Amino acid sequence: MRKNNGGHGGVIINISSLAGLTPAAYQPVYSASKHGVIGFTRSIAALASIGNYGVRINSVCPAFVDTPLLESIEKEENMGELFKYKDRIKDMMKCYGVLDPSLIAKGMIDLIEDDASNGAVMKITTSRGIHFEEFGVQQKTKI
Ligand SMILES: NC(=O)C1=CN([C@@H]2O[C@H](COP(=O)(O)OP(=O)(O)OC[C@H]3O[C@@H](n4cnc5c(N)ncnc54)[C@H](O)[C@@H]3O)[C@@H](O)[C@H]2O)C=CC1
Ligand SMILES: CCCCCC(=O)/C=C/C=C\C/C=C\C/C=C\CCCC(=O)O
Numbered sequence: 001m002r003k004n005n006g007g008h009g010g011v012i013i014n015i016s017s018l019a020g021l022t023p024a025a026y027q028p029v030y031s032a033s034k035h036g037v038i039g040f041t042r043s044i045a046a047l048a049s050i051g052n053y054g055v056r057i058n059s060v061c062p063a064f065v066d067t068p069l070l071e072s073i074e075k076e077e078n079m080g081e082l083f084k085y086k087d088r089i090k091d092m093m094k095c096y097g098v099l100d101p102s103l104i105a106k107g108m109i110d111l112i113e114d115d116a117s118n119g120a121v122m123k124i125t126t127s128r129g130i131h132f133e134e135f136g137v138q139q140k141t142k143i
Contacts, residue, residue: 002053009054011112014041018063018123021133026085034061038121042135045119056118058111061133063125064098097126106130116142 001007019027020034041059048055064070070093076083107122107130114120121133 012057014059016059016061058120060122
């Protein structure tokens with residue numbers, strides 16, 4: 001895929017979560033993995049820019065989305081000792097709302113079409129829709 005390796009370039013979108021930017025008390029391991037996705041995305045995006053890969057790497061961080069994943073909280077084998085908190089997670093869904101998957105698709109198309117978005121971390125919430133995380137050291141670059 002890398003232009004400097006005989007490829008044609010392109011766009012990679014890694015799926016993180018809002019839980020990759022905020023503490024998620026009832027999903028600590030999930031949250032840690034999603035924080036990792038963002039760190040990896042931003043680092044490899046910086047490398048892609050330095051190395052002239054011709055590949056943009058972004059990540060998308062939705063809040064709750066209406067997919068089968070949300071049903072996993074109903075299963076004790078998934079939740080382990082945190083199963084007792086499942087009603088609190090449901091309360092959070094009621095409070096913040098649940099996104100329609102079509103909005104995540106729109107966000108991803110926006111990222112594919114925006115050639116200045118290398119390293120971007122897109123957030124999608126019911127309250128603010130599609131928007132971007134701003135970092136102290138911002139490294140969005142054009143590729
Ligand atoms: N649903 C939500 O509220 C949110 C989901 N996300 C993220 O969005 C992504 C997609 O999640 P959903 O569509 O909601 O989940 P989902 O559970 O509805 O779908 C996940 C899909 O991944 C497949 N899959 C699982 N393990 C796999 C493997 N090892 N190899 C290949 N395929 C595998 C499953 O068969 C399933 O089709 C995940 O990374 C999730 O963490 C992020 C924020 C919110
Ligand atoms: C059952 C767990 C499935 C987790 C799927 C997921 O990744 C969802 C994450 C959603 C939220 C993460 C936790 C905390 C959210 C905190 C604030 C949300 C603010 C939303 C807003 O509208 O501003």
